[in-house]
Amino acid sequence: MGSIELQKVVKQFGELTVIPGVDLKIADGEFVVFVGPSGCGKSTLLRLIAGLEDVSSGKVLIDGKDATEVGPSQRGLAMVFQSYALYPHMSVRSNIGFPLKMAKVSADQIDQKVKKAAATLNLTDYLDRRPGQLSGGQRQRVAIGRAIVRDPTAFLFDEPLSNLDAALRVQMRLEIADLHHALKRTMIYVTHDQVEAMTMADKIVVLDRGSIAQVGTPLELYNQPDNLFVARFIGSPTMNTLNGASASKRGASTIGVRPEHINVSSASGEWKGRVRVVEHLGSDTFIYAEVEGVGPMTVRQEGETEQSPGETIYLTPQESRVHRFDQNGRRVV
Amino acid sequence: MARKTTATQTSIVTIVAWLIGFVMFFPILWMAMTAFKTEVDAYTMPENWWSTNWTLENFGIVQERSNYLRYVINTTIIAIVSTVLGLLFAIPAAWSMAFQAETKPSVAWSGKIWAGILLIAAAIAAAITLSVGWQLAERPLLGLLLILIIGVPFGYWIWTRRTTDKLLWMLSTKMMPPAGALIPIYLIFNRNGLIFKDWGAVDLRDYNLIDTFWGMIPLMMLLNLPIVIWMLYTYFKEIPFEILEAARMDGAGLWEELSRVLAPMALPGIASTLLLNVILAWNEAFWTLNLTNKYAAPLSFFISEYSSPEGQFWAKLSAASTMAIAPILLLGWFSQRQLVRGLTFGAVK
Numbered sequence: 122m123g124s125i126e127l128q129k130v131v132k133q134f135g136e137l138t139v140i141p142g143v144d145l146k147i148a149d150g151e152f153v154v155f156v157g158p159s160g161c162g163k164s165t166l167l168r169l170i171a172g173l174e175d176v177s178s179g180k181v182l183i184d185g186k187d188a189t190e191v192g193p194s195q196r197g198l199a200m201v202f203q204s205y206a207l208y209p210h211m212s213v214r215s216n217i218g219f220p221l222k223m224a225k226v227s228a229d230q231i232d233q234k235v236k237k238a239a240a241t242l243n244l245t246d247y248l249d250r251r252p253g254q255l256s257g258g259q260r261q262r263v264a265i266g267r268a269i270v271r272d273p274t275a276f277l278f279d280e281p282l283s284n285l286d287a288a289l290r291v292q293m294r295l296e297i298a299d300l301h302h303a304l305k306r307t308m309i310y311v312t313h314d315q316v317e318a319m320t321m322a323d324k325i326v327v328l329d330r331g332s333i334a335q336v337g338t339p340l341e342l343y344n345q346p347d348n349l350f351v352a353r354f355i356g357s358p359t360m361n362t363l364n365g366a367s368a369s370k371r372g373a374s375t376i377g378v379r380p381e382h383i384n385v386s387s388a389s390g391e392w393k394g395r396v397r398v399v400e401h402l403g404s405d406t407f408i409y410a411e412v413e414g415v416g417p418m419t420v421r422q423e424g425e426t427e428q429s430p431g432e433t434i435y436l437t438p439q440e441s442r443v444h445r446f447d448q449n450g451r452r453v454v
Numbered sequence: 455m456a457r458k459t460t461a462t463q464t465s466i467v468t469i470v471a472w473l474i475g476f477v478m479f480f481p482i483l484w485m486a487m488t489a490f491k492t493e494v495d496a497y498t499m500p501e502n503w504w505s506t507n508w509t510l511e512n513f514g515i516v517q518e519r520s521n522y523l524r525y526v527i528n529t530t531i532i533a534i535v536s537t538v539l540g541l542l543f544a545i546p547a548a549w550s551m552a553f554q555a556e557t558k559p560s561v562a563w564s565g566k567i568w569a570g571i572l573l574i575a576a577a578i579a580a581a582i583t584l585s586v587g588w589q590l591a592e593r594p595l596l597g598l599l600l601i602l603i604i605g606v607p608f609g610y611w612i613w614t615r616r617t618t619d620k621l622l623w624m625l626s627t628k629m630m631p632p633a634g635a636l637i638p639i640y641l642i643f644n645r646n647g648l649i650f651k652d653w654g655a656v657d658l659r660d661y662n663l664i665d666t667f668w669g670m671i672p673l674m675m676l677l678n679l680p681i682v683i684w685m686l687y688t689y690f691k692e693i694p695f696e697i698l699e700a701a702r703m704d705g706a707g708l709w710e711e712l713s714r715v716l717a718p719m720a721l722p723g724i725a726s727t728l729l730l731n732v733i734l735a736w737n738e739a740f741w742t743l744n745l746t747n748k749y750a751a752p753l754s755f756f757i758s759e760y761s762s763p764e765g766q767f768w769a770k771l772s773a774a775s776t777m778a779i780a781p782i783l784l785l786g787w788f789s790q791r792q793l794v795r796g797l798t799f800g801a802v803k
Contacts, residue, residue: 141514171703173699173702173703177625192702192706193699193702193703194702194703194705194706194707198703199703200699200700200703202699202700203696203698204694206694206696206697206699206700207697207699207700208697208701208719209719210696210714210718210719219701219704219706219714220704220705223704223705224705241615267700267704271704271705309679402645
C-alpha cells in the first residue's frame, strides 16, 4: 500500500495548460522527488495528487484505486506545506492531534499517538505552546508530526525546507531521510533545490514546463541525462555545453561536460581560455574561464589550485565523460 | 528615516484633534444636557447654558408615557437576531468569495450540475413570481418561462463576474436611496399587498409583516448583508489559504473547516463585523419608522413619538434620544478598539 499512479494527467487553468499530460508510477515505499525550475508545475502536480486541485483530464490512482474524484480528506494522504500551515490558534498538542480528532479517534488514543509523535520529533517539551512561540525548525517538526500521526498511505512534502536557514535545512534533510527509513512509507517531495533532490531521493522526476523531462535515480540523472534540460539542471555548477566544431567532431550538435570532468593545464589542451574568476571553497576550487571560440566555461578542481584571474589555461575534457546531444537536445546514444 | 516631531508640533496636533473631536461630539453633548433641563429652558438658547434648573423629570415623564424597556428589548432582538442571522449567511458567502476558485460554467460539466443549476433557477424564478404576484397567477407557466428567460442569463452573468465585481455589485445595492425601495417593500409586507391577500385557494389576509419581528429581522439582515460580507471577505483574504488546505488534508469537512479553523482565526474580524452590524441595526430609523408601529417598534420609533404635531418638546425629545442612544454608546465605547481595528484592518499590510 502506498503506490501512486498518474495516467495522462492534464491540468489547465482556464486557457493556460500547466501540465500537458503526465504519466508516472510511484512504487510503495519510494522516496520520489519532483524537481525543476520555478513555474515548471511540480507543486501543481503534487497538489493534483493531494486532491487540492482538480485534474482537467486523466486519472490519479492510489493503491490501484481511482482517486481522481475523491476529495483530499479521503485520499489517505498527508501533506507538509512550505509555510508549515499550522493552526495558529491551537497548541502544538492540538495541531498534531487535529487529524485524529477529524477521524473521530477517542481522546485517549489521540493523547497516546500525539505523545508518541512528539517524542519521535523531540517536541515533548513544546506540546502546550502555540506555533507562534516556536522556531522555524520546531514548527516544521510540528507540521511533520501532524502528518505522521495520521499513519497515511503516503506523505507529500511541498518545499518544506525552503523557509529554513542553511544549517537547519541540512539537519532537517537528515531527519526526513531518517523518517523515511523508519516509516518505510511512500514520500513525494517537491523542491527546486537539486542538492535536496540528489541527497534524499530514491527516484527523481525532473519537470520542465509541466512535462516530465526524465525519471531516474539521482546518479542516473547525473551520469546519463536524457536531454540538455536535465543535463543543465542537475549538477552544480551547471554542466558546460558547447556547440560548433567541438560538438560536430564528436558527432553531436551539442556536447556537455561536467566541471569536474575537465582537466586543466597551463601548457596545452583542446580549449584555450583566460581565467575570469576563481572561487576557493576549501574542499573545491571553481575556475570560471572565458574560452576562445566557445564562451564561458566552469571547471571544478579538488582542493586548492594555483590558477589566478587573468591567467591563460588549457582545458581538455575527459572523453569518456563527454555527453552528446542532437539538434533537438536529446541524448545521442 | 522617521519624521521627527517636536513637542510643540505634538501639542498643536493634539489640541486640534481634541477640538475636532469636541465639535463632532458637541451635538450629542448638547442633546444630553438638554435632557436635564426644563422644557422652558430647553427652548431658551443659548443664554442659559449653565444657569438652568437641572432636573430629572423628563426621564420620568418619558418612561411614564412610553415603556422604554419594551423598546430596548425590541431593538435588542432586532439588532442581535438580524446580526446573527446575517453572519450565518455572510460567513459562507465571504468564505466562498475569498477561498473558492472562480469557476466559469463549462459545457464539459456533468448533466447533474446542469440539472442542479436549472432546478435552482426554477426555484428562484418561482420565489420571484410569488413575491411579485403578477396577474400571471392566471398564466403561471408563462410567467415562470418569462422569469427563467430573464433570470437564468442574468444569474449566469452575475456568476461569471470576478469576485471583486460581485462584491461591488452587492455593495452598490446600498448606494440606492432607501426611499426608492420603500413602496415595493411596503407592498410585500402589507396586508392586501402583493403576498398577504386572498389568493382564492388560500386566504393570507390575516397575516402581514408590518410591525412584526418576522418582517423587521430579515429586512435588517438583508440591508446590512452586503457590508457584512464585504468586511468578512477582507478579513478572510488575510488568512493564508494553505491553512484551510491543511485542514482539508487533515480530514476536515466543510463544517469543521469553517467552525474549527476559519472562525477561530477570523474571530477578531467576525467580532468587529458583528459590532458594526449591531450598531447599524440599532440606529436604523428609516425602515423602522415606516414599517413598525407598536409591537416590533424599536428605539428609533420611541424617539419619534416625542416629535409630534402638538409641538417640539425638546427636553423630552432629548431625554428620549439620550435613553435611546445610551446602550449603543456604551457598547461602542467599550468596544472602540475592536471597532477601529475592524474598520481599518487590511488598510496597511
